[in-house]
Amino acid sequence: MNAEQIIKYLKEYQGDEVNIMEVCGTHTASIFKSGIRSLLSPKIRLISGPGCPVCVTPAAYIDRCIEYALKENHVLCTFGDMMKVPGEKGSLAQAKGDGAKVELMYSPLEILEKAAANPNITYVIAAVGFETTAPAYALVMEEAISRGLQNIRIITALKTVMPALTWICENEKGIEGFLCPGHVSVIIGSQSYGELAETYHKPFVVTGFEPEYILAAIYDVVRQLEARSDGKTVHNLYSNAVKPEGNQKAQTLIEKYFEPGAAVWRGLGPIEDSGLYIKEEYQRFDGGSRGLDRDIELPESCRCGDVIVGRINPNECPMFGSGCHPVSPYGPCMVSSEGACGIWYRNR
């Protein structure tokens, strides 16, 4: 089997329609950049899952971030893609224009140096992300404790992928297979998906980010589905990076600082145990992360929830391209350059 054969197979595929969800935002970006959709038979549908942690952040969280950024002697530190997400009082980008102190970070660990240099300023980290990013925030706390830094706060909107995948398997029967999230799998390990594959009889394929990896994984999923047996299983095509047991050091660190709790996913609603919150004994770091569930009231016509789980394509939303476009995004799926609506808009 070589790449050309795979491409030919996927292009000419005439079997049952299959709906495959890629869970990872970086996979979504690579699919878009390499034009993979144009190489697939119309019978193969790729659905961009809730794999962008920015897109699933509720409005109350953004509002809390802005509140801190406007507070005297406080600076809010965030990744760039959070800047445009709308809260109820506008986005961080708009707030910055109003004088809010917002600084972009490349890594949360940068904040340690800033905090040490400016003890009178409190640095508030907007901690979004999945299992891949959570250990970085844990390291920030670990270091802050050992260096005695008092002026760091963290507002978490951290999410874990397994409870969300379970929710989708349970509630969205139409999704038949999964491309497992890339670097999340590095942390949690490929064996995590075993139980889901077995329970719901669905293929889960772990893969890398190059288009060839993705094509191979799609091929793998389609072939497993074609087999029509119950033996759907987890395949790991990214074995040079992803171990069956994952990164246990990272897992230990997450467990040391965080505990699971219910979290709201835009479009999916609240899911039990799908968020990570700072444990009681490290509460002094917490910028007030719990209970930030209130989300923006999307107008009835907005179909974000349906888009995220693949019930409709973005262009079937009545807001698409009229009320909602990348310059002034209405729904979160339009905000991120990896959000499903944003990608569809650029390819309209």
Added chain:
Amino acid sequence: MNAEQIIKYLKEYQGDEVNIMEVCGTHTASIFKSGIRSLLSPKIRLISGPGCPVCVTPAAYIDRCIEYALKENHVLCTFGDMMKVPGEKGSLAQAKGDGAKVELMYSPLEILEKAAANPNITYVIAAVGFETTAPAYALVMEEAISRGLQNIRIITALKTVMPALTWICENEKGIEGFLCPGHVSVIIGSQSYGELAETYHKPFVVTGFEPEYILAAIYDVVRQLEARSDGKTVHNLYSNAVKPEGNQKAQTLIEKYFEPGAAVWRGLGPIEDSGLYIKEEYQRFDGGSRGLDRDIELPESCRCGDVIVGRINPNECPMFGSGCHPVSPYGPCMVSSEGACGIWYRNR
């Protein structure tokens, strides 16, 4: 006697050479602007005394101001003419370029509103001036106390005119008569000069700021000197504003908050009791004003001291126009637009 007669008299005066000191910076400015010097006989010399409180401020004071302006959460508030006065590490204007927080004020009383609005910022007022300005700082403290404001500090370089005049009468025999400082006289009253006039047999004339007032006062001094009797005395040509006893409410307020102490006058050196310092019981307002005596070491060639007391004209200083000019003033007399050297330079 009308204005023309006075001008004719002063132009054609051929008696003994007379040296008259105008003590008030605003008189100096008016003399310059109206071209009064060009109307006087060469036998009448006007000497600009230490009447500009900015010019007589020592370097240590400027350095202290800059120190505060560079301190986190501190803002230094100053009148505009202090900006260019050189301290040992440069001027406030230069420090501002380096990021020091310096704000210009029109009145010290403005600071009350700012301080009330920003309780986390300490406002440090550079309090220069003579008896005219001192009551304003006293009012700031009075109000700050009644409004419970904790975040105002005052660094004083306040001076009183009488001890300086006494020093000059004692040490600079060449100065034969005085135009009394205009608004200082409003506060201290015209009768303050009586003792000096009597002791040193010199005329002291209080006058307003219009050129006619100044001409009349010069005429008055020259006529008193010509009389060659011992009966030199105080004349008040500004009686619509200056009372014999001055403004007693202001005097009381000065006494409530300030006490006299030795102060350094650039060019004159330290003079006993010629400074005003915040009293012990209001020390919480003091930004560390005492002991700021260290002055910039002027090179040997600099003749600031001689210029201020009229021993030489500015153009006799070897630095004049070469090392020292208004864009980069070396000595304090070049800094202020009312400093003697600055005025001579613009009229060179």
Added chain:
Amino acid sequence: MCIAIPGKIISIEGPKAKVDFNGNLVDVNIGLVDPAVGDYVLVHAGCAIEVMSKEKAQELIDLFQELEEIGV
């Protein structure tokens, strides 16, 4: 720089007055004086420091008469 010209009190509110200098209205503290609306005051660094004698405030005092009275 002292403000050489007197300003006219337009209104008084507590410790503050609005003072008119040739059409320029400035907020001035009047804690050092007891002026009435219509009075002319001398102002320095945001404080009124004296109320001018009423009859003489608006014009140059008759200096020359004064000189003669003094007898110089």
Added chain:
Amino acid sequence: MCIAIPGKIISIEGPKAKVDFNGNLVDVNIGLVDPAVGDYVLVHAGCAIEVMSKEKAQELIDLFQELEEIGV
């Protein structure tokens, strides 16, 4: 956005390593892994999250062989 390409450890100093991505040197925390100089690591948000299997780090894994082994 995960960094899809692995970077090569150039030097290690305490909890930090310099990692080379095609000539771009980035300071990376290595608290989650135990790499040696010369190893290839995956990096996310300034942290190395895994050391890549040495023989496979620099090239695309032979996916197609893997697919055949898996038997799909």
Added chain:
Amino acid sequence: MKINMSHGSGGKASAELMRNIFGKYFGNEVLDKMEDAAVLDLPGKIAYSTDSFVVTPVVFKGGDIGKLSVCGTVNDLLMLGAEPKYLTAGFILEEGLELDQLETIVASMAETAKKAGVVIVAGDTKVVEGRGGLFINTSGIGLIPEGRDVSAANCEQGDVILLSGTLGDHHACILSARMEIENNIASDCACLNDIPNTLFQHGIHVKTMRDVTRGGLATVLNEIADTSQCGVELREDDIPVHPEVMGFCDILGLDPLTMGNEGKMIVIVPEEDAEKALTLMKETAVGRDAVIIGKATAGKGVVMKTRIGGSRVVDVLYGEGLPRIC
């Protein structure tokens, strides 16, 4: 040494910066003339000028930064005897600027350009971090009709100096807003086309023109005296200053002679044309308060006869002209 505010004041420190840095590297025949605009030997003679505008507040009584940015460049072109034709506009916008405010300003620019008969033919926009303000640069091109030779170097002994109106209005207006002093002083911000137009139409021999902007009349006259190698003599009594502006100057210790204006100019003509020029200027809206303020002499520098008959040297502005306590 570092840049401080006085380097931008248009006074001496600015001039030193000009000479020591820009002059040193940019020096060329055209630039060295130090005119408001460059006279270029293109096919046909054109004037070409630039200015940046950084005023705060950006909207003020009598105008806004947009109107100012058009007037400023149009006036600079006019001062060389050119007919202004085309402008470029470069915007540097600070984050946080209200779009509504920007729209107001842009509309005002467009209106001003239309009135002044110029077309904005190229533009650029950048956004920077900041506090919601904006800067505007304009450049302009004007055509210089055959036979016109207007220059700061043309002034000769005996020539008469006319001023188009009162001094200090713009400066006092802006400072009033910043210091929250209430008054009715409005900026004089205006395009001055009507004055040169009428003077040329009526055959006045215009030797020198200058708009009296940053640095004030004192600075402009000193530059002309310097360039033309002559002296200038003024009479204080003849220099018009609005009483409200004078009151404002009294409060802050400022001198109208060094204060900036944005719709005032001087014209220098031979003595025989002076009265006719004055009459023509007074017939225009922007020159209705025009006066003869003095004449060129054989001397050096600028000297003013004061109201009481004294004489004083009028020097350029040093540093910034900050409000003072003493």
Added chain:
Amino acid sequence: MKINMSHGSGGKASAELMRNIFGKYFGNEVLDKMEDAAVLDLPGKIAYSTDSFVVTPVVFKGGDIGKLSVCGTVNDLLMLGAEPKYLTAGFILEEGLELDQLETIVASMAETAKKAGVVIVAGDTKVVEGRGGLFINTSGIGLIPEGRDVSAANCEQGDVILLSGTLGDHHACILSARMEIENNIASDCACLNDIPNTLFQHGIHVKTMRDVTRGGLATVLNEIADTSQCGVELREDDIPVHPEVMGFCDILGLDPLTMGNEGKMIVIVPEEDAEKALTLMKETAVGRDAVIIGKATAGKGVVMKTRIGGSRVVDVLYGEGLPRIC
């Protein structure tokens, strides 16, 4: 609504600002062409353009804001087929700027201008409060020789698109400095005179030229497709990106197609001239890495064939292109 950083990014938000505000008030025949420079019916045909430069850091590998400010305007003039002649320079200096640094930058401008054969004929300086930085505006005039007609509207189906070299160098260089990522990436900042010079000398029928600046190749090609009412087809494999720049993009999730350059241009020629144009471009220093990247089609928008044979729409940059976490 308020201005935010994306309004200055050269992408969609900038375009909307252009249309909704500046276009609304400034609209005129010349400006509406939305070219890099205005083509003016003066006696003789001239190009006249402006740009402001606000880059930080102000000195970077491969250049500085001074060099940039000359190259930027010179290149814009060249893109219309003009021979750049004169520049103006407007400086807005922030308080605290080191004079030494200013001198370095001004010297660099002068040197760049000399090399590019342009003379700086007018200037202006303002100082504002700030943090020691500076902004520079330049405007420029170039002469357009008889018979040249280069325009973004000239592109037709079948025409071939050439790119003068690698993408993303300037953008990656500046972001590296700001984010303290060590690498050897230098800005490509350069005046492009040699490319149009050689093409015109050798009689190539140049239909369209554009320097590929803010917004990147994606934005420039979309604008041309839009103006010329054609489609553009690219091949990913043909688009040169330096491996170090590619590594930088991988780290931050950036796309070289939307990254800014300061010494790169595209040239569009009829198919029959393409190979000769390519050879000529490769003979110049600034075009030595030139390649053919695609062609104009009967379609709409810009479409790219990817390495693995897929096809994707290449859209303009939205917002700012910030480094992302996900």
